[in-house]
Amino acid sequence: MAKHPRATEEVLAKLARHKNHEVRKMVAESPRVTPRLLTRLARDKAKAVRAAIARNPQTPEEAFLRLARDRSPEVWEEALRRLPKPFLEELYQKELLVRLAGKGNLEKLKRIEELLG
Structure with a gap:
């Protein structure tokens, strides 16, 4: 239902609160999901949902950051x-x-360096 091309914003918003993270992931992958909902789902506890949002080209810069x-x-x-x-x-x-400062993620730092070329 979340991936249905005619799913309404109201339906997607309701499904975005579903207890099953696979349902929330489908919302994040929906072509009809709104930037506002993507931004909200960027805080989801399930990494599969957050990764789906990161792959969605509709995701606003605020959520990407x-x-x-x-x-x-x-x-x-x-x-x-x-x-x-x-x-x-x-x-x-x-x-x-x-x-x-002795903290942070060396792997991430190296990946950013690669992307910056």
Whole structure:
């Protein structure tokens, strides 16, 4: 139902609150999902839902920025691929500072470097 081409915003919003994460993932993959709903689902507890949002070309930049800082490599990797270069550069600077402070994710920092070329 979530992937149905005629699913309404109201139906998708209701399904986005479903207890089964597979249903919420289908909402994130729907061609009719709204940017507002994608932004809300970017905070979902299930990484499969967040990764689906990161793959959705309709996802707003605000949600991509959140997903790029996700704790799950499956999620942040998808988001990084879709961020415009200025956002990648800004994120790189932040990740570098966190890494220099003895924290942060070296794998993510290296991936951003690769994407920046």
